[in-house]
Amino acid sequence: MKLKIGIVMDxxxxxxIKKDSSIAILNEAQKRKHKIYYINIDNLFIKNNKSYAEIQKIKLNIKKKKWFILKKKKDIILTKLHVILMRKDPPFNMNYIYSTYILEIAEKKGVLIINKPKNLRNYNEKIFSLHFKKIITDTLVTKKYSKIKKFFNIHKDIIIKPLNGMGGRSIFRIKKNDNNYSVIIENMTKYETVYCMIQRYLPEIKMGDKRIIIINGKIIPWCLSRIPKKGEHRGNLAVGGEGKIEKINKNDLKISKYIAPKLKKLGLLIVGIDIIGNKLTEINITSPTGICEIQKYTKISITKIIIKMIEKKIKKKKYDNISI
Structure with a gap:
């Protein structure tokens, strides 16, 4: 069965294209003769209690300089698609939340949405990790100076980051005798008006921040370890970290197995978890990356696993072959 696959993305x-996981997934879908459609998040809408979008059919040729062609825009009811991949990058703001309500209407009519809209709303990527208290570091979520100061006085070396960020942006390390302590806290909390996550600094970051991919509860046995450059506390590739592909170790597997069944049960089918040392730090469910890097250096085709998973799930559903 040839599928009609929509994707909501930037x-x-x-x-x-060399590093983008969403394009890699779409390219695999195209190889398997499925039709793919681009959706900008701003072009989702509801009319008469039904969800719609302005879509454009995509043609990919990633070996060429002009690597994509977008066809003419048209409005469709979302039930004309078999599956929609929600791959919009953070920030996770109110527009994002509203889009999940629109997608949820289509989901209730039988469209497969990945990841599940309700749980994209319910599980913030930073706070979600707190559901697994046995495997996380000491963590505080607050906007109050006094509570951050008390946490800092205990640990003497902390990380503070926004709850809706990505790619290592606005992640600060505060150490003992840091003259910028107050200004960092003021700016991050916007003078006690915005919640932040504060964690004990993990020195194991020097060995790498591991991105492990979990597809429909299946753990990919290789990971992308992002190693900070000299003088940096962030391993993210977007801020200059060095990427290294590694086989996951026993500790990584133990943590992944602990989390994977919960993710699958929640309809979170494409997930990237982050591990530093023996601690879980984040659970990325909006648009996790790392797929391209892992595929490039291993024999595992994660994108093929994803598309086969989608095909299998759609096969269990009954659809009319409606043309777009």
Missing amino acids: SLKKIN
Whole structure:
């Protein structure tokens, strides 16, 4: 069965196709003769209690300089698609939340949405890790100076980050005798008006921040270890970290197995978890990356696993072959 696959994502013009997991997934779908459609999050809408979108059919040729062609825009009811991949990058703001309500209407009519809209709303990528208290580091979520100061006085070396960020942006390390302590806290909490996550600094970051991919509860046995450059506390590739592909170790597997069944039960089918040392730090469910890097250096095709998973799930559903 040839599927009609929509994807909600950022502008294609901003994409680095060598590293973009969403494009890698779409390219695999196209190889398997499925039809693929681009959706900008701003072009989702509801009319007469039904969900719609302005879509554009995509043609990919990632070996060429002009690597994509977008066809003419048209409005469709979302039930004309078999599956929609929700791959919009953070920030996770109110527009994002509203989009999940629109997608949820389509989901209730039988469209497979990945990841499940309700649980994209319910599980913030930073706070979600707190559901697994046995495997996380000491963590505080607050916007109050006094509570951050008390936490800092205990640990003497902390990380503070926004709850809706990505790619290592606005992640600060505060150490003992840091003259910028107050200004960092003021700016991050916007003078006690915005919640932040504060964690004990994990020195194991020097060995790498591991991104492990979990597809429909299946743990990919290789990971992307992101190693900070000298003088940096962030391993994210977006801020200059060095990527290294490694086989996951016993501790990584133990943590992944502990989390994977919960993710699958929640309809979170494409997930990237982050591990530093023996601690879980984040659970990425909006648009996890790392797929391209792992595929490039191993024999595992994660994108093929994803598309086969989608095909299997759709096969269990009954659809009319409605043309777009």
